Amino acid sequence: MSDFARSANTQSHGSPLLRGVVFIHACPRALMSHVEWALTNLLGPGVRLEWSAQPVLSGTHRADVGYKAPPGTAGRIASELRAFPGLRFEVTQEPNGAIEGERYACTPSLGIFRAAMGPHGDVVVNEERLRGALARAESGADLTAEINNLLGAAWDAELETFRYAGEGASVRWMHEVG
Numbered sequence: 001m002s003d004f005a006r007s008a009n010t011q012s013h014g015s016p017l018l019r020g021v022v023f024i025h026a027c028p029r030a031l032m033s034h035v036e037w038a039l040t041n042l043l044g045p046g047v048r049l050e051w052s053a054q055p056v057l058s059g060t061h062r063a064d065v066g067y068k069a070p071p072g073t074a075g076r077i078a079s080e081l082r083a084f085p086g087l088r089f090e091v092t093q094e095p096n097g098a099i100e101g102e103r104y105a106c107t108p109s110l111g112i113f114r115a116a117m118g119p120h121g122d123v124v125v126n127e128e129r130l131r132g133a134l135a136r137a138e139s140g141a142d143l144t145a146e147i148n149n150l151l152g153a154a155w156d157a158e159l160e161t162f163r164y165a166g167e168g169a170s171v172r173w174m175h176e177v178g
Contacts, residue, residue: 017068018101020093022077024049025162026060028086035087038080043067056165060086071099075114078104082112088162095119105155113152125150 027035032051040047049063067073074093081089088107094117095101101117116124133146148154 015070016096016099018071018073018093018096018099019066019068020074020077020091021064021066022081023062023064023090023163024081024087025062025090025159026054026057026086026088027051027062027084028060031084031087032061035081035084038084039065039077042073042077042080043069054162054165056161062162062165069093071096074102074104078106078112078114082106088159090159092117092121100124103152105152105159107155107158110154110158113155115150115152123151 022039024035032049036047036049039049043065047065047067049065051061051063054060054062071093074091078089078091081087081091086108089104090106091102091104093102101119101121103115103117103123104112106112116126118124129150133141133143133150136146137143
């Protein structure tokens with residue numbers, strides 16, 4: 001067994017490995033090696049991103065990679081990638097039994113968004129967040145805007161063009177990392 005496989009099995013012992021995907025929608029060329037290095041540090045030495053030009057934003061590139069890692073990895077990835085200026089990305093981690101999934105989206109203009117994710121990939125909004133939106137609406141806020149904020153609508157609107165440009169691109173899966 002390789003050191004990499006032994007390390008992955010040891011780290012995953014006792015906690016399930018969850019599948020996830022990192023979508024780098026737009027990365028300035030100067031940051032590409034830094035992003036790849038950050039992902040390698042978090043997911044293991046097998047990470048190799050296949051970059052392609054992002055036609056939506058000149059001078060940027062896109063890539064994606066699937067992974068299988070312990071719960072919380074999506075948050076660590078999003079936190080690390082958030083530090084890179086000009087980067088547009090999404091990170092997901094699928095739910096598994098009692099462990100909820102996660103979705104992170106980040107754009108330079110909006111910052112980072114986090115949502116719980118249900119088994120079918122939909123955003124899950126808990127009761128307390130809904131009660132907060134209703135309370136703000138009772139105080140004069142627009143309920144539609146509050147709900148859209150809970151769902152990450154602004155991030156989806158900004159990233160949709162970048163997602164479409166990458167449609168049909170293959171996702172490479174990294175197994176047993178973490």
